[in-house]
Amino acid sequence: MKWIIIFFSVFSLASIQAQISPGVYHAQDSLNGLSLTHELKIDNAYFIHTIYSESPAGFVKTVGGFYKLENDVLTVKLEFNSSYEEDTTTSLELPVEIVEEGLVLIGDSNLTFKKDPEFKQPLDGKWLFATRGPDEGQERRGESNSRKTMKFLSDGHFQWIAYDTETFKFSGTGGGTYTSKDGIYSENIQFFSRDNARVGAKLNFTYEIKGDDWHHKGKNSKGGPMYEIWAVRK
Structure with missing residues (x-):
């Protein structure tokens, strides 16, 4: 009986302390x-949860925000919701089961997400757009500004999202796969909410990390010169 009690105590403690492994997950x-x-x-x-189709290319929805996991329920306080005008949703409560190869979001369809292989790169993390470069002491947009453009990069995948945390106005998003090596940053676009015709495009830029800033240079969508400065979101 003593061993049974110990076993169930350890099992319960492991369940309570289970955490989601950071990274990128996919389900179909x-x-x-x-x-x-x-x-x-x-x-x-x-x-961040994003839904899209690749063939034909089409963007469906994206939501994201800060989360906590307690008693197998993922509670997300949303910062953005691309469908806010239709559903006015500002928070999520998602029952979740952590499994060997990923996780299951429990609901009507019980989606099973498989975790992508780990692929660490220098630009991995969350970044907020700060200002146009070069850095000459101009005013910077920061965490306190409700109007945000964020980039989230992890395990070879990227996504940018433009939104307002006060009004929940959603301005757009795009994402796909990326590499950052030896000062060259490359994107392969897999979804783009503003223009499905951009899906499949491959873009190359130069980058440099200066302190907590990412200096991003290249050409914009119209072919003109672009210089952006992004700040680490802590």
């Missing part, structure tokens, strides 16, 4: 005959 689903990709990007504090 379908709607009206259309194959959908569900992508989760998760670090120790932030959660």
